Amino acid sequence: MSSPKASESGPILEGVFGTVGGITSAQVIRDVQSHFNPSALFQPWLHAERARRDRESHNQKQKRRSWKQRQPIQVKIGHGGTLDPLATGVLILGIGAGTKRLNEFLECTKSYETVLLFGAATDSYDTEGKIVARKPYGHVTKEVVEEKVKAFRGKIMQKPPIFSAKRIQGKRLYEYAREGKSLPEGYEIEECAVDVKELEVLEWLEGGKHGFAWPGVEAEGEEKRLVDEVLGLEDQGNEATKQAGAMGKRKRDEDDEKHEAREEETVGGAVTAQDGSLPAPPSPKRAKAAPQPSEETPVVSGALPKEPSIPEAQAAAADPTPTTENPTNAATTSPDQPLPTTETSPPSSASPPCPAPAIRLRMTVTSGFYVRSLCHDLGAATDSLGCMAELVRTRQGDFEVGVNALPYEDLAKGEEVWGPQVRRMLERWNGMGDGGGKGKEGEKVVEEKEERERGRRNTSSEGE
Numbered sequence: 001m002s003s004p005k006a007s008e009s010g011p012i013l014e015g016v017f018g019t020v021g022g023i024t025s026a027q028v029i030r031d032v033q034s035h036f037n038p039s040a041l042f043q044p045w046l047h048a049e050r051a052r053r054d055r056e057s058h059n060q061k062q063k064r065r066s067w068k069q070r071q072p073i074q075v076k077i078g079h080g081g082t083l084d085p086l087a088t089g090v091l092i093l094g095i096g097a098g099t100k101r102l103n104e105f106l107e108c109t110k111s112y113e114t115v116l117l118f119g120a121a122t123d124s125y126d127t128e129g130k131i132v133a134r135k136p137y138g139h140v141t142k143e144v145v146e147e148k149v150k151a152f153r154g155k156i157m158q159k160p161p162i163f164s165a166k167r168i169q170g171k172r173l174y175e176y177a178r179e180g181k182s183l184p185e186g187y188e189i190e191e192c193a194v195d196v197k198e199l200e201v202l203e204w205l206e207g208g209k210h211g212f213a214w215p216g217v218e219a220e221g222e223e224k225r226l227v228d229e230v231l232g233l234e235d236q237g238n239e240a241t242k243q244a245g246a247m248g249k250r251k252r253d254e255d256d257e258k259h260e261a262r263e264e265e266t267v268g269g270a271v272t273a274q275d276g277s278l279p280a281p282p283s284p285k286r287a288k289a290a291p292q293p294s295e296e297t298p299v300v301s302g303a304l305p306k307e308p309s310i311p312e313a314q315a316a317a318a319d320p321t322p323t324t325e326n327p328t329n330a331a332t333t334s335p336d337q338p339l340p341t342t343e344t345s346p347p348s349s350a351s352p353p354c355p356a357p358a359i360r361l362r363m364t365v366t367s368g369f370y371v372r373s374l375c376h377d378l379g380a381a382t383d384s385l386g387c388m389a390e391l392v393r394t395r396q397g398d399f400e401v402g403v404n405a406l407p408y409e410d411l412a413k414g415e416e417v418w419g420p421q422v423r424r425m426l427e428r429w430n431g432m433g434d435g436g437g438k439g440k441e442g443e444k445v446v447e448e449k450e451e452r453e454r455g456r457r458n459t460s461s462e463g464e
Contacts, residue, residue: 012044014098017092019091032093080093081396087371088392089112089401090395092397113362114391121387124162130218132219142201153198154196164370169184194365198363200361210353214387372388
């Protein structure tokens, strides 16, 4: 092992690289810092940062008197856009001066693979929420979906989900949702222009032959009224929804205290019943026990954006049969059974599979696109309903899973494994040995930005 003095004299590595994870963006940064701070690879950067602070004037040092600025120096890391709460995949990280370039990645194109599960709609448009409507799905086939996806390619208008960071009168939509408040009078969620560069069907999953599942919880009463009002689902449900809701209410009336004891608080702060949500590897987020319901208790659950920032930002003619767990052990129940908790009740392999079909899609989209909204809208376009059951961001800018992104699990294998990979990616970004520059990844982002600006200028000229 090299001595600290020797390691401090090496090259200072800064720039942007990609990693692959499945936990919150903030947790990724904390985990990466815990490996980078003691590493030999980043001792030169830390040494240079200490020297820079030592050279600061007295006035500058006085400004560092806040608690945060008095903490030990750590490798400076930021991320280039959070993932959807349900998603895994590429997360771009900036190191040192590279953090100043991260805004460029908020505007670049991104590629995703997702699974759409038919037959049910949820308050959050994904399988982490509560079912708000069901509709028949027997007529939905691969051919039907392939025909309907054509309308979702190119430049389209898309309405963001209520669990998003869009603002109405200065307040984010997910804040209205978790407080159980209607939108201000005269306001509604407006559609936004997005561009779907590519959209294709990858795989058709027959009902009863896949591992995805609807949530095990139905929205009811004031909760369902609010969701119907905001999402416009009043006419999309059928009698199966009403029957399932009534059955669930009778059971909850009989065993209300037990049901409330199983409620949990999500990371974003909304109270939601344990609904078999998809845990995000490699270290699932732990939820805290919720307090007893009060008049201030939020009434809408779902996948909330992770504070403090996120884009991003998380039903069938079939009867409410219990379904199997999805591939990440999401548990579901019938309305006649108490809700299990994932921590105390292991998944049951004897549960019948979800009878509704699902489909795997791949897409390349521009900034501001919501994959969960696509799943919701495409489900409705087939004259059924749909929700997002899985999401992977396979590419952002020029960083791609399996090509030039650091596998998250490599961090635990030690610096001898992740060190050479990170060094290569940062050197490539900086164009070392190429006469300088920002490398292929940076050039890709700049090219996409210039293309968008040309498009805006052309549109403006045509309007004149």
